Amino acid sequence: LDFGSGPSPVLATILERDYGFDMDIYDLFFAPNKVFSGKKYHLITSTEVFEHLGDPLEYFKLLAGCLEDDGLLSIMTLFHPLDDQEFLDWYYMRDMSHISFYTSDTMKVISGIAGLDLVFTDNRRYTSFRLKR
Known part of the structure; x- marks a missing residue:
């Protein structure tokens, strides 16, 4: 799922074309159909x-609920x-x-509340999470 894909879902296109992912897209303005409802994903990008x-926090919880176990x-x-x-x-x-503004510490706190583990951050702009086990 590319959550917030924008008017031109470039990342979803690259992930499909180059890495074999079957991507859904959602964007409040450009692809507003909530295709993620009732689905589970191996990868969600935002x-x-x-x-x-x-x-x-609402969106962290929403997306956590859309993740496959792995x-x-x-x-x-x-x-x-x-x-x-x-x-x-x-x-x-x-x-x-x-x-809304973040640091890696903010991401760690929010993820804990949302039932996620922070598994990677570059401490500048990228964070990745998995479901708590």
């Missing part, structure tokens, strides 16, 4: 989406600077549609 969500949830969103002045000057924060 690229530059979670910074736009007002209640990200499934992987991979999220990309730029982590915010820890320094207050850097945060205030940060370009990412100046986009009015960006309303």
Whole structure:
């Protein structure tokens, strides 16, 4: 599942073409049919989406419920600077549609609440999760 695929689901296309995944796409504006309802996935991606969500925990729980037991949830969103002045000057924060900001610690806390284990982070923008075992 490419969750928040946008107007042109590039990642889903690459995963299908180059890696043999059979991808579903969902986007609130461009592909609003909730194709994920009642389905389980081995891979869920969400690229530059979670910074736009007002209640990200709700979506973590939703996507956790869509994972197969061995499934992987991979999220990309730029982590915010820890320094207050850097945060205030940060370009990412100046986009009015960006309303939720994260660090790897934030991702770890949220994932624990959502029933996920954080299995990878680059401490900058990428995080991957699996269901808690």
